[in-house]
Amino acid sequence: xxxxxxxxxxxxxxxxxxxxxxxxxxxxxxxxxxxxxxxxxxxxxxxxxxxxxxxxxxxxxxxxxxxxxxxxxxxxxxxxxxxxxxxxxxxxxxxxxxxxxxxxxxxxxxxxxxxxxxxxxxxxxxxxxxxxxxxxxxxxxxxxxxxxxxxxxxxxxxxxxxxxxxxxxxxxxxxxxxxxxxxxxxxxxxxxxxxxxxxxxxxxxxxxxxxxxxxxxxxxxxxxxxxxxxxxxxxxxxxxxxxxxxxxxxxxxxxxxxxxxxxxxxxxxxxxxxx
Amino acid sequence: xxxxxxxxxxxxxxxxxxxxxxxxxxxxxxxxxxxxxxxxxxxxxxxxxxxxxxxxxxxxxxxxxxxxxxxxxxxxxxxxxxxxxxxxxxxxxxxxxxxxxxxxxxxxxxxxxxxxxxxxxxxxxxxxxxxxxxxxxxxxxxxxxxxxxxxxxxxxxxxxxxxxxxxxxxxxxxxxxxxxxxxxxxxxxxxxxxxxxxxxxxxxxxxxxxxxxxxxxxxxxxxxxxxxxxxxxxxxxxxxxxxxxxxxxxxxxxxxxxxxxxxxxxxxxxxxxxxxxxxxxxxxxxxxxxxxxxxxxxxxxx
Numbered sequence: 013x014x015x016x017x018x019x020x021x022x023x024x025x026x027x028x029x030x031x032x033x034x035x036x037x038x039x040x041x042x043x044x045x046x047x048x049x050x051x052x053x054x055x056x057x058x059x060x061x062x063x064x065x066x067x068x069x070x071x072x073x074x075x076x077x078x079x080x081x082x083x084x085x086x087x088x089x090x091x092x093x094x095x096x097x098x099x100x101x102x103x104x105x106x107x108x109x110x111x112x113x114x115x116x117x118x119x120x121x122x123x124x125x126x127x128x129x130x131x132x133x134x135x136x137x138x139x140x141x142x143x144x145x146x147x148x149x150x151x152x153x154x155x156x157x158x159x160x161x162x163x164x165x166x167x168x169x170x171x172x173x174x175x176x177x178x179x180x181x182x183x184x185x186x187x188x189x190x191x192x193x194x195x196x197x198x199x200x201x202x203x204x205x206x207x208x209x210x211x212x213x214x215x216x217x218x219x220x221x222x223x224x225x226x227x228x229x230x231x232x233x234x235x236x237x238x239x240x241x242x243x244x245x246x247x248x249x250x251x252x253x254x255x256x257x258x259x260x261x262x263x264x265x266x267x268x269x270x271x272x273x274x275x276x277x278x279x280x281x282x283x284x285x286x287x
Numbered sequence: 288x289x290x291x292x293x294x295x296x297x298x299x300x301x302x303x304x305x306x307x308x309x310x311x312x313x314x315x316x317x318x319x320x321x322x323x324x325x326x327x328x329x330x331x332x333x334x335x336x337x338x339x340x341x342x343x344x345x346x347x348x349x350x351x352x353x354x355x356x357x358x359x360x361x362x363x364x365x366x367x368x369x370x371x372x373x374x375x376x377x378x379x380x381x382x383x384x385x386x387x388x389x390x391x392x393x394x395x396x397x398x399x400x401x402x403x404x405x406x407x408x409x410x411x412x413x414x415x416x417x418x419x420x421x422x423x424x425x426x427x428x429x430x431x432x433x434x435x436x437x438x439x440x441x442x443x444x445x446x447x448x449x450x451x452x453x454x455x456x457x458x459x460x461x462x463x464x465x466x467x468x469x470x471x472x473x474x475x476x477x478x479x480x481x482x483x484x485x486x487x488x489x490x491x492x493x494x495x496x497x498x499x500x501x502x503x504x505x506x507x508x509x510x511x512x513x514x515x516x517x518x519x520x521x522x523x524x525x526x527x528x529x530x531x532x533x534x535x536x537x538x539x540x541x542x543x544x545x546x547x548x549x550x551x552x553x554x555x556x557x558x559x560x561x562x563x564x565x566x567x568x569x570x571x572x573x574x575x576x577x578x579x580x581x582x583x584x585x586x587x588x589x
Contacts, residue, residue: 021495028392029400032385036407036463038433039426043418046425054424055431093310101307108300109293118579120311125575127319129524130544131567134551134560135318138325158314161307180294190299219415222526226552237417259418266413 047260052252066257076258078232079239083262086224086235087217089153094164094213095206097157102168103198107180117166124162132159133226140227147229155227156217164209171205172198204277211269218266236262319568325561332555340558347562360538363563366546370523373458373542378522381462383514386469391499394477405470412467420530423460424449449532453540457528464527469514476510477503509585516578520571543567 041056047066049059070076104110105117127135136155137146145151179201183193199206221237228234231242240262243254295303326347330340357364389408393401411419426433429447439445448456484506488498504511526544528534534541534549541549547567551560 025392028388029404032389032392033404033407036404036411038437039419039422039463040407040410040414041433042425043422053431054428055436056433097307097310100303104295104300104303107293108295108303109297110300110304111297121579121582122572122575123311123315123319125520125578126568126571127315128520128571129567130526130547131524131564131571132315132318134547134557134564135322135325136314137552138330138557139314139318139321154310154314157310161311162315165307177294184294190295190303193294194303215413219413221416221530222548237415240417240421255421259421263414263418266415267410270409270413 043256043260043263046252046256049253049256052256054252066253067261069254070257070261073254075232075242076236076239079234079236080262082233082239083218083235083237086149086152086156087214089149090156090160090217091210091214093153093157094160095210098161098164098168098209099199099202099206100194101161101165102172103194105165105169106172107177120162120165124159128159130222133222136223137226146227147233149233152224152227155223156213156220160213160216164213167209167212168202168205171202171208175201208273208277211273215266215269322561322564322568325557326565328558330557330561332557343558347559348566350559351562351566361541363543363546365538366541366543369454369540370542370544372454373461373528374519374522376455376458377461378465378518379515381458382466382518382522383469383511385462385466386471386514387473387511389466389470390473390477391503393474395482405467408467408470411463412465416527417530419460419464420527423456423463423531427456450536453532453536457532457540457542460531461522461525461528465518465521469518472510472514473507476507480506509581512581513578516574516581520574520578523570523574524567 038056042054045056045059046053048062048064049057050061050063050065105113110116140146140151140155143151145154175198179197180193183197188196219237224235225238228238236258240255240258243251243258245251293300325340327342327344328340329343329346331337351363353362354364356362358368359365389404393404414422425431427435427448429435429445429450432448434448435445446452480503484502485498488502493501524544526548528540528542529545529548532540534545543563544567547560547563550556550563554560
């Protein structure tokens with residue numbers, strides 16, 4: 013009986029793993045095959061004939077390439093703003109006696125979860141409109157920064173809490189100013205944490221659609237998430253050869269960063285890091 | 288534990304906090320209060336009401352909760368109903384159920400199979416929104432889509448998923464998209480359980496299912512609550528279904544986030560859009576307060 017049960021549970025487990033694997037993998041196959049197919053298709057089929065011409069056409073499209081650069085500027089700009097200001101804030105929360113500490117931390121969690129998604133877009137658009145920030149990168153970067161900062165601060169605070177205080181105490185004895193201490197002692201030690209937060213912020217902005225879609229106007233300023241909808245025929249159907257090739261190019265940096273993070277740090281888990 | 292002297296003085300600490308707090312105050316806190324005011328006006332993007340919006344009291348909210356047309360497609364009640372089904376189906380049942388099932392199936396297992404399933408789930412979670420949207424439009428296509436190819440190979444008829452079953456389509460999509468979070472959360476929760484728990488149960492003759500129900504579930508209870516609250520919040524606010532069905536056909540998959548977007552950024556009726564945003568934020572607030580109170584309880588229990 014025991015052997016039978018073990019065999020059955022082994023079979024059940026394999027079946028479950030295969031089904032779950034298929035559930036996740038099947039929708040992805042199209043992205044792996046269609047970009048290399050000379051004929052545009054929604055089907056998953058071996059490329060007949062195999063070609064790299066789709067990528068050549070995308071590379072030759074100045075508008076599409078410009079959009080990838082735009083995504084880079086938006087994601088890079090947000091990454092720098094978020095990482096630097098969150099590092100300072102996390103350090104202060106961990107190492108200074110901040111008044112109303114509990115109120116501040118709970119308030120941050122509360123606002124970042126309540127003001128989110130489409131609901132946040134109405135007031136943010138009107139604010140950007142009032143400040144003259146519609147159709148500017150500054151507006152997009154600041155809108156992202158406000159939304160990402162609370163989570164970034166909490167992730168980094170945990171990293172700061174893990175640092176031994178002795179280095180900072182020695183630096184203090186040597187007469188370092190607080191800013192020197194942060195720049196020369198804390199930031200080098202905090203590099204892994206800053207990398208995690210920086211990569212997280214970059215991926216968030218790189219993949220985002222709604223905020224640039226609402227805040228930007230000029231086609232030349234659009235990031236790749238929106239430019240991908242420009243590969244359409246005049247009849248309004250997508251040119252699948254180019255759309256799929258561009259989609260793959262656009263997804264590659266995220267996949268690369270995932271592999272990098274996974275190899276370097278292991279895909280460690282910070283509550284809700286992705287969103 | 289003795290209180291150690293803080294390394295930074297309070298003044299320097301506040302100085303370091305200032306830039307981050309400035310951005311949060313201007314781009315997160317201030318808008319959330321301003322939207323309350325806008326929701327009481329007839330603000331639009333262009334025309335007379337854009338320059339001099341007028342105070343209209345609760346008119347926007349009354350229009351929202353106009354029970355005459357409440358459940359008619361394209362109205363708020365319909366969007367709310369779709370959102371409830373979307374959250375229950377894709378978050379509470381789909382993501383949490385699948386995530387827990389995967390985490391439990393691979394509990395204390397290592398190896399290639401686990402790496403493969405986890406990597407696939409994480410990829411589904413991190414690929415940019417528009418790319419997964421294109422993948423799913425292709426996957427669910429009536430004539431060429433992979434899903435229909437598989438179903439017809441199994442002898443079942445082809446279904447035009449995005450037209451005939453739009454709400455089901457985005458529910459399955461969102462399960463696929465977000466299951467990784469619950470899977471990772473439950474995996475790390477299970478990893479903290481001492482193995483002796485299950486060994487004791489096995490010695491006592493408990494079946495795996497009994498051990499799961501009576502030992503595992505109660506010991507990761509707080510993680511389950513955290514997970515359910517967070518994924519409910521995210522699923523309620525996600526905009527990605529718009530990229531797959533655009534809320535259609537005829538509003539059949541229009542969830543509240545898409546409804547808000549349509550009113551505010553397609554019709555440019557900011558007053559009404561702000562009123563929906565306020566209702567969404569109140570729902571978010573209720574969920575966030577549940578989340579904070581579980582965090583508090585955990586912190587006290589520790």
